[in-house]
Amino acid sequence: MSGTPFVVRWGIISTGWIAKAFVEDLLLDPKTRGVHDVVHKIVAVGSRSVESAQGFIDTVAGGDKSIKALGSYDALVADNDVDVVYIGTPHTLHYDNTVAAINARKHVLLEKPATSNAAEWADLVRRAKETGVFLMEAMWTRFQPAALAVREIIEKGELGKPVIVDADLSGDFGVENIPTTHRILDPMLGGGAILDLGPYPLFWALHVLYDNPSNGSQPPSRVSGGFVKNARTGVDQNTSFALDFPSIPAQARLSCSINVPAREVGAIVRFRKGTIWVDKPIYCPRGYRVQWFEKEGRDAVVREETVKLTWEGRGMHFEADEVGRCLRDGKLESAAWTHEKTAVAMRVFDEVRRQGGYQLPDGVEKIL
Ligand SMILES: NC(=O)C1=CN([C@@H]2O[C@H](COP(=O)(O)OP(=O)(O)OC[C@H]3O[C@@H](n4cnc5c(N)ncnc54)[C@H](OP(=O)(O)O)[C@@H]3O)[C@@H](O)[C@H]2O)C=CC1
Numbered sequence: 001m002s003g004t005p006f007v008v009r010w011g012i013i014s015t016g017w018i019a020k021a022f023v024e025d026l027l028l029d030p031k032t033r034g035v036h037d038v039v040h041k042i043v044a045v046g047s048r049s050v051e052s053a054q055g056f057i058d059t060v061a062g063g064d065k066s067i068k069a070l071g072s073y074d075a076l077v078a079d080n081d082v083d084v085v086y087i088g089t090p091h092t093l094h095y096d097n098t099v100a101a102i103n104a105r106k107h108v109l110l111e112k113p114a115t116s117n118a119a120e121w122a123d124l125v126r127r128a129k130e131t132g133v134f135l136m137e138a139m140w141t142r143f144q145p146a147a148l149a150v151r152e153i154i155e156k157g158e159l160g161k162p163v164i165v166d167a168d169l170s171g172d173f174g175v176e177n178i179p180t181t182h183r184i185l186d187p188m189l190g191g192g193a194i195l196d197l198g199p200y201p202l203f204w205a206l207h208v209l210y211d212n213p214s215n216g217s218q219p220p221s222r223v224s225g226g227f228v229k230n231a232r233t234g235v236d237q238n239t240s241f242a243l244d245f246p247s248i249p250a251q252a253r254l255s256c257s258i259n260v261p262a263r264e265v266g267a268i269v270r271f272r273k274g275t276i277w278v279d280k281p282i283y284c285p286r287g288y289r290v291q292w293f294e295k296e297g298r299d300a301v302v303r304e305e306t307v308k309l310t311w312e313g314r315g316m317h318f319e320a321d322e323v324g325r326c327l328r329d330g331k332l333e334s335a336a337w338t339h340e341k342t343a344v345a346m347r348v349f350d351e352v353r354r355q356g357g358y359q360l361p362d363g364v365e366k367i368l
Pocket residue numbers: 013014015016017018019046047048049052053088089090091093111112113138140183195196283
């Protein structure tokens with residue numbers, strides 16, 4: 001492919017675990033994944049302390065002197081060389097950090113879950129549109145090869161319509177021993193399974209069912225959820241939620257837990273004429289298996305295919321490339337992971353928390 005690649009000039013907010021993982025992927029040469037139209041440049045890293053920003057640049061970016069170390073998030077969003085801000089702070093800070101970035105007229109990619117609740121997200125979308133900046137939740141799974149392949153299989157129609165999506169994401173965070181101020185346990189930081197892990201089982205449901213042509217972009221007609229709470233802080237610990245999509249008709253049965261490891265099979269999509277098993281971890285599957293049945297209602301397997309996918313890096317660069325292309329093309333929203341999909345997700349989380357009786361402490365949600 002010829003032509004000069006579009007340069008995306010990133011400013012990074014925070015220096016925690018995910019910021020490191022994202023930046024490591026940004027630093028990979030896009031050509032290693034066959035991408036020639038977009039390149040990524042890290043312009044600045046903003047942290048609550050300048051030492052942490054510099055330490056991050058030293059350890060993650062080899063001390064690259066062209067990257068500015070900034071001692072506040074305000075300085076980061078004010079930097080004239082930054083086009084788009086990546087936000088990797090804990091969930092309940094996403095809203096304020098994004099408002100600051102939008103007010104500084106920066107485009108934004110913000111980590112999942114987008115916000116603490118649906119009202120905050122709706123407000124961010126309104127602000128981004130009014131200001132004319134791009135905004136996307138960093139649902140990286142949507143842009144990875146496995147999600148694209150599953151979409152293609154469904155569109156071919158050989159398996160018929162999806163009937164059941166069964167997906168779980170769990171992780172054992174050692175909840176008995178970690179400090180109660182850890183982001184997975186602290187209600188002030190939106191702790192618990194639903195907001196941290198829930199976005200991924202929900203992603204597979206939205207990708208397969210909400211986005212299914214027979215659904216006509218209808219949100220789930222019913223959300224039924226429940227959970228066991230963590231004894232130390234009261235955040236949701238073992239959580240399940242079911243979503244009905246009557247126009248298909250289909251149902252998603254989803255779950256997430258913070259005190260057991262991920263199960264062997266990540267997501268299972270069941271059709272009348274076959275099944276797709278998505279490998280774990282469901283946030284970044286590097287393979288899947290498909291079975292075709294003899295005919296509808298007969299589960300004799302006539303064909304089976306196991307696919308393994310490989311790429312360099314973790315897989316966050318795929319979403320970064322999408323951001324670059326949207327900015328290059330002057331789009332304010334990704335057609336693949338739209339504002340509305342994030343809105344549906346946030347409404348589901350609100351409803352599951354409401355049914356389970358998990359209210360964030362007063363003042364955490366900036367808009368109710
Ligand atoms: N897409 C994915 O695969 C993943 C996404 N995430 C998402 O990323 C977000 C952050 O998670 P993670 O990186 O694991 O968290 P970490 O605790 O590792 O990092 C969070 C960073 O946010 C900054 N921060 C600002 N205010 C606070 C505060 N009050 N308490 C703690 N940190 C603060 C700090 O950076 P500084 O000191 O530089 O200001 C800190 O290092 C979450 O929303 C999570 O859902 C997390 C893991 C994987």
